[in-house]
Amino acid sequence: MDHPDPTGAALSPLFLQRQRRLRMALEQRRTRHLYRSPSTRAGPQGPQTILDGRPVLAFCSNDYLGLAAHPTVVEALKRGAERYGVGSGAAHLVCGHTPAHSALEVELAEFMGAERALLFSTGYMANLGVVTTLAGSGELVVEDRLNHASLVDGARLGDARLRRYRHRDLGHATRLLDGSAGSCALLATDGVFSMDGDTAPLEGLQRAAARHGAWMLVDDAHGIGVLGPGGRGTLEEAGLAPRSNLVVMGTLGKALGTAGAFVAGDGLLIETLIQEARTYIYTTAPPPALAEATRVSLRLLQREDWRRERLTDLIAYFRAQARACALPVLPSASAIQPLMVGDASMALRISEALLGQGIWVTAIRPPTVPPGQARLRVTLCATHTRQHLDRLLDALEQTWRRLPIPRPDAETVE
Ligand SMILES: *Cc1c(COP(=O)(O)O)cnc(C)c1O
Secondary structure, three states: OOOOOOOOOOOOHHHHHHHHHHHHHHHHHHHOOOOOOOOOEEOOOOOEEEEOOEEEEEOOOOOOOOOOOOHHHHHHHHHHHHHHOOOOOOEHHHHHOOHHHHHHHHHHHHHHOOOEEEEEOOHHHHHHHHHHHHOOOOOEEEEEOOOOHHHHHHHHHOOOEEEEEOOOOHHHHHHHHHOOOOOEEEEEEEOEOOOOOOEOOHHHHHHHHHHOOOEEEEEOOOOOOOOOOOOOOHHHHOOOOOOOOEEEEEEOOOOOOOOOEEEEEOHHHHHHHHHHOHHHHOOEOOOHHHHHHHHHHHHHHHHOHHHHHHHHHHHHHHHHHHHHOOOOEOOOOOOEEEEEEEOHHHHHHHHHHHHHOOEEOEEEOOOOOOOOOEEEEEEOOOOOOHHHHHHHHHHHHHHHHHOOOOOOOOOOOO
16 A cells, blocks of 8 residues: 555655555544535536535535625626636736735725725635734734634734633633733734624623733634625624724625635734735735636625525525424524534535435534534525525435434533
């Protein structure tokens, strides 16, 4: 089972040992039911799609408003490509920045009620950029235990000291800040937690961060477009006005249906990111056509309230029906409606059983979630219908009746 060198050259025993280590790690993953590989979806993003050649009803995308394949957004991308070509050709600070990028930044800032906004190529890179810029080496960063991996990696990359508080535990967060003697540079939290769907106690966290002279970063990847009367996300939902210590990161690849991310905040912060954030400086600017497409989807998000209203209605319907069938829903008011399972192999079995009925729901396993908390991550979109949800609920109910699924920990389930 050795992997020989393509040139036929002899490999050193040390290198063979390194290869063996990789093979063993893969093997171990398989036996623990933690092995993952991408499924191949054909055609545009949408509830009814083709998986490995078979039609399925999908409940796993983050395209919450159904904008990813919207004809007007697609048209804007085409027009943008005709006008600007495909690649931006260089980083923003070299010659990759175009009027399309500038216009989108102005429109995003306006939408968020922030002084300025700055585009990044991905949400992952935006979080790395903000955290490394605001928290220097050795400074304290305080984070929710269930924060997105990119917020954790930002603290590690910047060589900051990372302390994590229990999920959504404002008291624990405050104690960490109180014990920091003013050395906490940044408190960071997801707005909506990506694998649980619940929201952070933003007002209390913001007040605690401000009291300790720290920045506060809200990663609102799953809140933008979904929560708040105007779809501005968890801050709007919490009635929290822009503050000078408050920074919001929003992604464009979820409710906005395109790709990329932005950071919104005050001018001092944005100017600093342009000068210092390495994930902004040392990377090619996103294609200008993508910025044009995002401008159109932002307009649709603002004009077509019915998308958010429809989604809100579907969320309420799914929760009521799931509770009535005694399915283990978590306390989430967002489009993310996980069903707690616990065991990773059981979560996989359920996902496979659903697929057998033409329903696509992904099983989420460690390390994406803590050990023993594997789950099915159901996500709802404005393009689903109640009939779609009825099909999902029927399949879930049957599967839960047929498989020996243990009752999950009562504490985690609503
Ligand atoms: C998806 C996601 C990101 C990363 O955004 P990308 O644009 O996909 O890199 C960051 N934070 C959270 C909470 C996310 O769900």
